[in-house]
Amino acid sequence: MKRKPWPLIIIAVLHIFAPFGNLLLNAIKSGRSISEQWFYWSQVLPKSLVFIYVIVPIVAGILILICRRWSYWLYLVCLGLVFISNVYSFTTNANLMSFVLLVVVVIADLLVVAYFVVPSVQKVYFDPRLRWWEAAPRYHFDIEGQVNGTAAFIKNLGQGGLYLTTGPELSEGDRADIFWNFEGIEVRIPGKVVYKSNRPDFPGYGIKFDPHPEGEKKVSQVIATLHRRGKIVVERLPGPEDSFGVWLKKLFTTGEGLFPRIRKS
Incomplete structure (x- = not known):
């Protein structure tokens, strides 16, 4: 959901x-x-x-x-x-x-x-x-940047943060100084590791940006370009499977859906 x-x-x-x-x-x-x-x-x-x-x-x-x-x-x-x-x-x-x-x-x-x-x-x-529905839209980015001066691969990007799949060893709560260059737009913005995913199919780190006017402005420029190119991560958007009818049917047929299912990282 x-x-x-x-x-x-x-x-x-x-x-x-x-x-x-x-x-x-x-x-x-x-x-x-x-x-x-x-x-x-x-x-x-x-x-x-x-x-x-x-x-x-x-x-x-x-x-x-x-x-x-x-x-x-x-x-x-x-x-x-x-x-x-x-x-x-x-x-x-x-x-x-x-x-x-x-x-x-x-x-x-x-x-x-x-x-x-x-x-x-x-x-x-x-x-x-855990309030997944409040997350800003994410966009496929797939670009190499740097985190704390070490090469890192940024998988996707949103206005409030990004997701790394490779980079330095980090833990939840660690600070992260992030840098990348996208088509001449150099972005440097500080952030914080808010979760570490141990999923074998999608390991990595979720980083939330700190308030940083200049960095946020450049992130917005990058996102505007990604949006125009249709790079939005559609899997994160509500679909037909999230409709009230589907939820109600699932509730009565399987008993699931009455309580939120917490996503495990």
């Missing part, structure tokens, strides 16, 4: 549309039309409660899509606010339907929290190297 995991997208979309479903359920429960229920929410209920009903679920969905460590913790805060609001609604109108709705909400919240406790899901949130 080369796009954001579908379960995260689905959970986010459900949160974003939750206020509409909440409005409809409350209208049915109260015997009101949707417009009457909205009038009741906006004119009768405390504004803080309306904010939790309408805005907080949408914010929670957006936080899921942001997919960062800080957004994860803020998302849990949003879940807590929604839970408190549902408990409050039940205590002010205790009946069988309110109880059933409260139980459904609690079970749904527990399932979502349990999903985000799964190690592979947390790793995607907490380790930016």
Whole structure:
């Protein structure tokens, strides 16, 4: 899979549309039309409660899509606010339907929290190297350059980094001073080894560039040329196999796809 995991997208979309479903359920429960229920929410209920009903679920969905460590913790805060609001609604109108709705909400919240406790899901949130869908487009480069003054072969290039298949012995965290000459464009830019691949079919090093205005400008010039020549690495782009339909079929036929599969270097 080369796009954001579908379960995260689905959970986010459900949160974003939750206020509409909440409005409809409350209208049915109260015997009101949707417009009457909205009038009741906006004119009768405390504004803080309306904010939790309408805005907080949408914010929670957006936080899921942001997919960062800080957004994860803020998302849990949003879940807590929604839970408190549902408990409050039940205590002010205790009946069988309110109880059933409260139980459904609690079970749904527990399932979502349990999903985000799964190690592979947390790793995607907490380790930016594993968020593969955020990677800038890569381009076939296949050129010899230098790393720390030693000859090295650059296999592919992106705006934020490159991949070496040969060169000096490096380890994750090592600094790398990179140089190459591409059709008269001399590029020198510092970087850092962010991962070392031990795959027998594709060993090498992934290097992330440091902020360097002059070097980044020249990298952009090189990439513009590679883009015009159609050198983009299409294998890294989402394809038909990453569509929702294919994912859903695979989920029901093989059980795979519910949790992100962490790529091993």
